Amino acid sequence: MSVNANDIEAIVRQVLSTMDGKGTASPAPYVSGGNGGGYDIPKTAHCAFLTDLKHFEIKEFPMPEVGDDDILVKVEGTGICGTDAAEYKFDPFKYIPINLGHEGTGTVVKVGKNVSRDSAGKPLGLGDKVVTCMIFKDDPSITMFDLNKQNVGEADVYGLIPDDERHLTGWFSDYILIRGGSTVFNVSDMDLDSRILIEPSAVLIHAVERAKSTGILRFNSKVVVQGCGPIGLICVAVLRTMGITNIVTVDGNDQRLEFSHEMGATGHVNFMNHKGIEALTEAVKKEFGGDLADFAFQCTGSPAGHSNIYKFIRNGGGLCELGFFINGGDATINPHFDICSKEITTVGSWVYTLRDYATTFEFLKAAKRDGIPMSKLITHRFDLKDINEAFETNIAQKGLKIAVMSGR
């Protein structure tokens, strides 16, 4: 008799479940014999729905049919993004009611018969760890190999799409149904924390690609990163892994500024300690040994932050503005002093492309290899049932990246 790996996993799970002192398996009801293709799949799934402002409800749905092109994933963990927090507070995108969560990862527990490879052509099957990127249901011909320009802004993303009759559309759930036509990546070679950080990291891979397109960002560049939330901190880590060693961070929070050094910053300035833009600019220059920055990344949603950053950049330098995913209002600049006479090259950066996603996997592996403690960015982990508390912690600006864990 031959026993395959899935049978072995099922046997091990069975044995372990009788070792918990109670002699029982998990309390969830199971679909009978073998329907899960090696995994025990409960009859129902639980999805966190934002049903009102500042209110999630956990809804229970029958486990959906897995079509020939679909993948059922048991969710492990999902990060809370600024977009999720904005939805929770204001519903600016008018999504309510919605099953949120787009920074998620989990284990493939059932696959349709047509599924054998991920969007990069890597084999994909039961037990693999995956993340999703965009859903090109209107144009399935788009692949990561011909997609350098189109970014996710044009496509759907799980966790930001309307509910449908099969449900399980967001990663703040214990199971998610990846429909055929979605992009999915096998990231089994990455640890859970790295996988949770893939989506926000892709934002910075894209921003650095945009910055590189100016031709100004180089190995020996002096770089300012303004804003030390998760986005700015990951920006520092990306720059460091690509060999940039002169990075000054600017923020108003000492703890975050200190932490930026663990990500790779070599100097920092707390703007609260300097009155007026001249004094602040002098402080930045001092951190660079008397020079202005060659390049700057603007990673705050603050109009004042946008106005300030031009002053930190040398003549002929470059700027990547990526901090305004949400409209934070107008900012004042002086076109003569800030752009025209300085000949500053500016680029905007908006989310990422599929290709950036694949680059992100390599960045996270490089960060690990280089000893950058990316895991420390995840400061809080809440169970799915405590998702309201997780969001309250997020909007109270406690910690950095808050994760919702589904599998514990």
Ligand SMILES: NC(=O)c1ccc[n+]([C@@H]2O[C@H](COP(=O)([O-])OP(=O)(O)OC[C@H]3O[C@@H](n4cnc5c(N)ncnc54)[C@H](O)[C@@H]3O)[C@@H](O)[C@H]2O)c1
């Ligand atoms: N371009 C994109 O695709 C994309 C994707 C995700 C997020 N974002 C944007 O990136 C920004 C940062 O995201 P985050 O999750 O790190 O947010 P965050 O709120 O955690 O961090 C922002 C940081 O900026 C600091 N700050 C505020 N005003 C400042 C100022 N004037 N000078 C210096 N520092 C200042 C704050 O103290 C804070 O630490 C957000 O505004 C978000 O909209 C953009």
Ligand SMILES: [Zn+2]
């Ligand atoms: Zn996000």
